[in-house]
Amino acid sequence: EEVSALSEKQTVFKGEDEKPENPSYINLQTQITSTQMDIETTRKECNLLKVKYEEYQKRVENTPQVEQEYLVLQRDYSNAQAKYQETMNRLLAAREATGLEESRKAERFTLIDPPVVPEKPDRPNRLAILLIGMVLAIGCGIGFGSLSEYMDESVYRADELAAISGLPVLAVIPYLETEEDRKKMMQKKWVWIVSTAGLVIIGVAAVHFLYRPLDIVWIQIIQRFSIGF
Known part of the structure; x- marks a missing residue:
């Protein structure tokens, strides 16, 4: 409307004075040019605002989907962080257990059951050694007795x-x-008694x-x- 009014005024001034040097004409022409430029600028701004409006409208429409994707992420x-924390806890527990095991290597262990002393040794076979010793002692005694009797040249009968x-x-x-x-006979008896006791x-x-x-x-x-009776 403002541009139309300025155009009408320009037509009137043209009729009055066709010379372009007319100040009123120049002023109106300048106002028209400026107004057209403002209109063009305003039109561009409207287009930009329209584009931004459409962009924001799309964002608003996509907000639920984006929110859902954000919640999934x-x-x-959270799950990855929980697994990481669990793994770190296990690693720390394993390191603590390893440290405790290493520190307890030199400690004294408490036995639940005391050691049982065996009733007889596994080796050597002491019973066999005793029997062999007894047999050798008896054999040596008989041998020495027989030898002494054989070498005795005394007459008894x-x-x-x-x-x-x-x-x-x-x-x-x-x-x-x-x-x-x-x-002497009594001394011999005591010798035999003491020897036997020994x-x-x-x-x-x-x-x-x-x-x-x-x-x-x-x-x-x-x-x-006790078993026999």
Whole structure:
């Protein structure tokens, strides 16, 4: 409307004065040009605003879909973060367990059940050693006795004397024991008693230290007798 009014005024002024040097004409022409430029600028701004409006309209229309995708991404991120935290916790726990195991290597362990002492040793076979020793001792005793008797050239009976001399024995005078002889016989008896007692003690000690402790042997004997009765 403003442009139309200015055009009408321009026509009137043209009729009055056709010279372009007319100030009123120049002023109107300038106003028309300026107004046309403003219109063009305003039209461009309207087009830009229309484009922006359409863009914002599309954004508004796509907002639910974008929000849903954002929620999915946020959920995946939360799951990944939870798995990462769980993995880190397991790694820390494993490192702590490894450190505890390494620090406890030099510690003393507490046994739930005390160690059981075996009733008899696995090796060597002490019973066989004792039996072999007894057999060797008896054999050596018999051997030394036989050897000493074989080498003894003393005469103990009348027939032995007759056989050696070739003459008959007319009489045999018995040996009369004196007090000194009886003391010697008593000493020999005590020697035999002490020797026998010593052998018994040595045998018991050998059984205790070489075969099996005497307390275990005693318990086994009692158990066998209790089972038998």
